[in-house]
Structures are given as C-alpha cells and as structure tokens.
Amino acid sequence: MATTIAIHSFRGGTGKSNTTANLAALLALGGRRVGVIDTDIQSPGIHVLFGLDEEHTSYALNDYLWGTCAITQAAYDVTARLEGGGSGQLFLIPSSLKAGAIARVLREGYDVGLLNDGFGSLVTDLGLDVLLIDTHPGLNEETLLSIAISDALAIILRPDQQDYQGTSVTVEVARKLGVPRLLLVVNKVPAVFDPEAVKARVEGAYQCAVAAVLPQSDEMMALASAGIFALHYPDHPITTALKQVAATLVDQGGGPLFSCL
Amino acid sequence: MPAHEPDERLRLNGYVEKVTAKGASSRDEVLREVAAITETDYFRTLQEKACRLRATE
Numbered sequence: 001m002a003t004t005i006a007i008h009s010f011r012g013g014t015g016k017s018n019t020t021a022n023l024a025a026l027l028a029l030g031g032r033r034v035g036v037i038d039t040d041i042q043s044p045g046i047h048v049l050f051g052l053d054e055e056h057t058s059y060a061l062n063d064y065l066w067g068t069c070a071i072t073q074a075a076y077d078v079t080a081r082l083e084g085g086g087s088g089q090l091f092l093i094p095s096s097l098k099a100g101a102i103a104r105v106l107r108e109g110y111d112v113g114l115l116n117d118g119f120g121s122l123v124t125d126l127g128l129d130v131l132l133i134d135t136h137p138g139l140n141e142e143t144l145l146s147i148a149i150s151d152a153l154a155i156i157l158r159p160d161q162q163d164y165q166g167t168s169v170t171v172e173v174a175r176k177l178g179v180p181r182l183l184l185v186v187n188k189v190p191a192v193f194d195p196e197a198v199k200a201r202v203e204g205a206y207q208c209a210v211a212a213v214l215p216q217s218d219e220m221m222a223l224a225s226a227g228i229f230a231l232h233y234p235d236h237p238i239t240t241a242l243k244q245v246a247a248t249l250v251d252q253g254g255g256p257l258f259s260c261l
Numbered sequence: 262m263p264a265h266e267p268d269e270r271l272r273l274n275g276y277v278e279k280v281t282a283k284g285a286s287s288r289d290e291v292l293r294e295v296a297a298i299t300e301t302d303y304f305r306t307l308q309e310k311a312c313r314l315r316a317t318e
Contacts, residue, residue, distance in 0.1 A: 139298060148311040165287055165294075172295040176304075177311050 002123040004131045005249050006150040010166025012043070012137045014156040015187040015214075018225065019242070020134040021049040023154075025228045026239075026246045028079065029086035032129040035075065035122050037061065037093040039115065039146060040136040041105045044095035048225050050078045052094060060096035064118055065110040071118040072125045083231060091126055112141045116149060130250055138166070139173060147174050152181035152249045154211065158188045159198055164205075171206050183211040185245060190216055211248050212241040 007020040017040070024036045038046045041062060047053070059074040075091045082090060096102065123131055133146045147153055153174050157163040167184070174182050186202055189195060195213040203210050217238055220229055230239040298304055 141303060144298070144304065144307055148307040149314060165291060168287075168291040169294045169298070172291065173298055176295070176299050177308060178315060179311075180315070 002128050002131060003152065003250050004119065004123070004133065004150045005152045005154065006133045006135055006143075006146040007154050007156065008135045008143060008147065008170060009137050009156040009163070010139070010170050011163050014137075014158055014163065015220075016137070016156045017046040017134050018049065018220070018229065019154075019156055019185060019187065019214075019245075020132055021046055021228055022230045022239075022242050023246045023249070024090060024130075024132050025082060026230050026243055027130050027132075027250065028082055028088035028090040029230075030088060030246070031086060032088045032250070033091075033127055034088060035091045035093065035126055035128045035131045036134060037119070037122065037131065038095045038134050039142055040134055041065075041095045041110075041142075042102060042136055044097060044102075045225075046134050047092060047094040047097070049228055050081050050092050051227070052076055052078060052092060054097050057094060060094050060101070061118075062096040062101045062105065062110075065114055066104075071121050075122065075126060081228065081231075085231070088129075091122075091128075093122065112145050115142060116145055119149065139170065144173070144177075147179060148177045150179060152183070153179045154183055154185055154245065154249060156185050156187050157202075159186060159190075159193060159202075168206065171208055181249065183209050183245075183248060185211055186213045188216045189213055211245045214238050214241055 007016055007023070009016045020036060024034050028034045036046065038044050038061065057076065059069040061074055063069045064071040064074050071093065075093050077089065078092045079088070079090045119131060119133070122128060133150065135143045135146050155167055155170055157167045171182065184202060184206060186198055189198055195215070199210045199213050215238070219233055219236065220238065223229055223232060229236070230242060233239055
C-alpha cells in the first residue's frame, strides 16, 4: 500500500520544498517508486531543485486541474537526477511557472476535489510506493485536503516566533483530522543554538515528536537550490538526519499517532 | 556545535524557551483560529472523508 506524505509549513521560507525534494530523492535512492507533487500552485518552486524547466514540460498540475490533460501526463520521470544511484524511480508533477497560469489560479481557483482524484490516480497509474505532497504554506482548502488524506504529515518550522503560532494551529487541525503520523522538523537552526535544547522545548510546547533539528547550513545556502543537497553532500549531518526523517515517515510499523508524545 | 560560555548557553536556551512559551500565552488565540477552521462544513466533510479513508486501510 502506498504511503501519502504531506510536507507543510505555516509560513513560507522554511525550506519546505528543499526538504521535500531531499526526502523524495533519499526514498527513491532507497529503492522506492516515489512521486512528488507541487501543490504550491501560487508560488511553485520544487521543479528548480530537480532541474526541470519550462522548456521540457508540456503539461503541469494546472493543466490537469483545468481538465486539459490526465494527471499522469503532467508527471515527469526525474530519476536521472539521482545520478545513477539506487534502484527506485522518481516522478515530479510540477505546477506551472507561467505567469498567466498562476494568475488564473489566483483569479479562478480550482476544484479541490479534482486534486484528491489526482493523488489517487498518480499512486495507481504510476505504481507509487510513496507520494509526497509539497503544499502551499498556510491553511486553505487545498492544504487541509492534503493533510486530511495523508498517512503522515511533516511540519517544517524555524525557531522563529513568527512560525510558532501558525504551527500550533496546524498541529491542532492535523490532530482533529486524525493524521496517523505527525512530526515536526525544525529547520534553519542557528549554529549557536543547542539542538537538543531546541528539540526538547519544541516537543514540550507542541506535544509532538521532533524528527530532526536541522542547522542553518552554508553548504545548503551555497547550493542555492541548484540541486539536491543529499546528492551533493551524502555524508553531511543534514543528509543523515533527513534519512532518519524519511525512514520515520514511511515506517509502516509505527501504528497510529505513534509520533505524538 | 561550537562550545559556548555558560551564560551564553543560558541566554540562548532562554530565547528558545521564550519562543516556545509563546504558545502558552496565546493558547486562546490558537484555539480561536483552530475553531474558525474546524467549525466549517468543508472541514467536517474532510473529517468524515479522512475517517472513512482510515477505516478502509
């Protein structure tokens, strides 16, 4: 049975798409068939990490939502980006970068129910083991749907007061939706912070497991979304931590709510 | 992780505590925001859908 994982953050700039891309790559390197769907239609970006540009995409998620293609026609095999590693397969379903397409979404919206149907079709038609949903920041109909239908939810936050309250709301909402696995990833933590102290405080505040405390990284900044960090730095502590997050998210033996304290 | 002076570590931990303790003072606000989302027909529909989905797994 496929595992659907929503990666969410209440605010933008938390590193959500970067984390999603790295988790997807690591899961595919581990031998799984993985799909990544960019539902951040208003401000798409994850395609950059996979080196997928507008010239090489005939369709995007937008086209499926407007009924002009099947969702699988908007799925691109980006396994080659894994640079020959692993035995899995990796598909990306990007959102359109075209200004007109983004403006149309903002102006007209779309049928969220179609998105749900699309998730199911991707899993079935591509034979996915894992579907990762890169959500739009904040809580709206689309993000609530993604959270509701997911087997696991990872919420990315920074140790920043502006992230805090929104994350509280997201955690409460996810609990009310009965998300089986809920975990937090604290990202972009300044090197002068004690990671264990951050972990303990955040877990205490949210009563929810922190899967990783990831430091602010010069290497990540220097890479500047020009590639997948875990591929460029396979032995980096951030990559090691992300491997652990990936394993926790797809762990089938954890049981309901195992990650909540 | 660089080594810190004890007072610096206390200050940093104090900052983290301040960040996370914000939840306690704004708990009512969080609950109000949660209620604004969860007390909608759309959310109830999603809840039912999620419940059905989990029951079939």
